[in-house]
Amino acid sequence: MQTKHFFTDPTHLVNSALHSLTLTNPSLAFDRPNKIIYRRPETNVEPKVSIISGGGSGHEPAFAGFVGKGILTASVAGTIFASPSAEQVRRAVMERVETSKGVLVITMNYTGDVLNFGMAAEKAKAAGIDTEFFAIADDVGVGRAKGGKVGRRGIGGGIFVLKIVGALADAGASLDDVHRIAQLTTDNIVSLGSSLEHVHVPGRKVPDPNSDEVVPHDEIEVGMGIHNEPGSHRVKATLEELIQTMLRQLLDLNDKDRAYVKYSESDKFALLINNLGGVSTLELSGITAEVHLQLERDYKISPLRTIQGTFLTSLNGMGFSVSLLRLADTGLGPGKSLLELIDAPSEAVGWAAPVHTSTWENQSDATFESKRVSVTEEVPSNLNADPTVLKKVLASGLQRMIDAESLVTRFDTIVGDGDCGIGLKRGAEAILSFLNDPSTPLTNDLVSTVNKIISIVENTMDGTSGAIYAIFLNAFAHGLRAQSPPSESQPATVQIWARALQHSLKALAKYTPAQPGDRTLVDALEPFVKTLAESGDVQAAAKAAEEGTEATKHMRPGLGRAVYVGGEEEWLGKIPDPGAYGLSEFLTGLAEAVARL
Incomplete structure (x- = not known):
């Protein structure tokens, strides 16, 4: 692992x-505070998607x-x-x-990106902007069984998807067509990466060379993710053997776990060989030649385009990825x-691609x-x-x-990455400070108060939990x-609160597939919302959330980082889902206060 950097x-x-x-x-142009790179406005050009x-x-x-x-x-x-924050994306x-x-x-299919970019898309829709959201998913390193929901x-x-939808939008296509072609392209792509080593992030401590953070010198990790996530397995292999293994995972139609793209001998393909950042051009060129040789020899596939380069990296990752796009019919006619x-x-x-002289x-x-954009909280409501x-x-x-x-932190240290408790505490303390601030007294307008709390959550709670709470609120x-x-x-x-909560639960499902039984905060949230809607009893609803949280102790994770953590035999039956536990504690506190009124 290369741990030396020019920047610290x-x-x-x-x-x-x-x-x-x-x-x-x-x-x-560069919007530095929000880390946005954007194209400068052009004059005398027809607006496009x-x-x-x-x-x-x-x-x-x-x-x-x-x-x-x-x-x-x-x-x-x-x-x-x-992931960037939803506020950055909204701007x-x-x-x-x-x-x-x-x-x-459009973003890659990672939880933080989907939630934060998705929340921004919803805000844009609420502001009257015609907006569509799409998450690209092309990797076969983690198959259907392990990837789950x-x-x-x-x-x-x-990158094929971004290039295609960008060119289509530039050609004047409608938002509906651009969104549809993003889905069509993704449905016809399979990708797989392999790496000799994990990568080191500048500013982080150097890992123990004997730990799992370091791939043994004579092994290759097949399917490693672009953030050091584990792949399907490690192998000791020559390059020829490695490519054989990778192409089987990409193209074996009998592999029910990974056969994402069906194809026949008449189908045509485009091939993308991507450098993960640290492979020399010399070696990458040799890899491209070997992939091309085996595609023609073993699968009778002669790509109509073979594109090699550095497109999507993992810092200076010592690896590469292979992507195959079946050139399906777009139905849009010539030129598209x-x-x-x-x-x-x-x-x-x-x-x-070279920048044209005219641009310079x-x-x-x-x-x-x-621009000052009107937000919902500026419009008063009649709900008190x-x-x-x-x-x-x-x-x-x-x-x-x-x-x-x-x-919560102790639980999350065992089954996650240890940041859930701090994130919840930071958000709760910020809201509590707002409620106790005499300079910002609450009004009778319930929607206005909720919107002020939303702003606090979006600015103080980061990560997956922060995005989930912000979307829900x-x-x-x-x-x-x-x-x-x-x-x-x-x-x-109570009925109005319950109906609004039911609406929130439905909206949240657009951005996360989590359902009761997946060992997430939804195991506490869904029983609370359902029981409140059925009974109108806050104490009963909080009790249902507590019981849902307790049940997570015995669940194998269906979503979240716990899917990849492993070691379930040590905590299964003992440790509840940290997010569900934190939410249940909040709901129990609400119910206790309501009972004292």
Whole structure:
């Protein structure tokens, strides 16, 4: 593992790398506070569908390197291997791109990205912007059985999807067609990576050379993810043997766990060989030749396009990925086949296409100026709640969640990455501080209060839990407002709260497949919402959430990081899901306060 770097400050590194794109392509601008790279506005050009992508840094040139004519309109970056926040993405959609023809928000299929980009897409829709969301999933390293509801990860083949939808949007296609072709392309891609070693993130400690963080010198990990996630297995093999193994996982139609793309002898393909960052061009070229040889020899596949380069990396990863795209019919006619869209010209440096002379000659300082966007909380509602009562009830639940931090952290250290408790505590403390601040007294307007709490959650809670809570609360505010009477004020009854919660649960399901039994916070949330709707009894609903949380002790994880952690024999039957436990504590605190009223 290479642990030496020129940069030791990862934040400075990310900002410097993003800024460099405006130096190598003058048509781009950089919103530094929000880590957004976007195309400068053009004059005398017909508006087109905007394509916004992004994700964690460390995958360069993805995703900012694909911003430019013919591919992306904007990209939003997080820190290294971490999703950007929903607020960053919202600003990209609502402030940095043309929206009159609609916006496609498209990212790779990783939980944090799906939740944060998805939440931003929902906010854009709520603001009246025609918006579609899509998550690219092309990896076969983790098959159907292990991937479960999470599905395939997004890796190198996703660059084919970005290139194709970008070219299609640039050709003037509708948002519906662009969204449909994103799905069609993804449905016809299989990708798989292999690596000699994990990667080291600048600024992090050097791992123990005898730990699992280091791949043994004579082994190769097949299917390793782009964030050091484990693959399907490790092998001791020559390059020829490795490629044979990889092509079997990609193309064996009898492998029910991984046969994602059906094909026949008449089908045509495009091939993408992607450098994960640390393989020399010499070795990568040899890998391309071997893949091409075995495709023709063993599968009678002669790719119509063979594209080799560095497109989606894992920092300086000593590995590569192979992606095969079946060139299915788009149904859009001449000029808009998948192959023609791959071949279409672009000016994104990540696609290694030259920037035209005219672009350099017509440099402009024009930018999209920051715009004030009306938000929902500025529109009053006629749904009321006594602020004194609301404060007492919320404070009780929040304090109980804060007190549970150490236990939630202990649980999450065993079955996750250890940050759940701190994230919940940070958000709860911020909301509690707001409730106790005399300079920001609560009003009777329930929707206004909920929207202020949403803003706090979005700015203080990060990671997967933060995104889930923010999506749920945004939908909850919408569910309340939908029940607000048009004229006279009305107090919020238990039935109104329950209906809004049911609406939120349904909205959340669009961005996470979690269901009761998957060992997530949904195991506490769904019983609470269901029981409250059926009985109108907050204490009974909180009890149902507690029982749902207790049941997670005996569940094998269906979603989340716990799917990959392993060691279930040590905690199964003993440790509840940390997110469910933290939420249950909050709901129990609410119920206790309601009982004292």
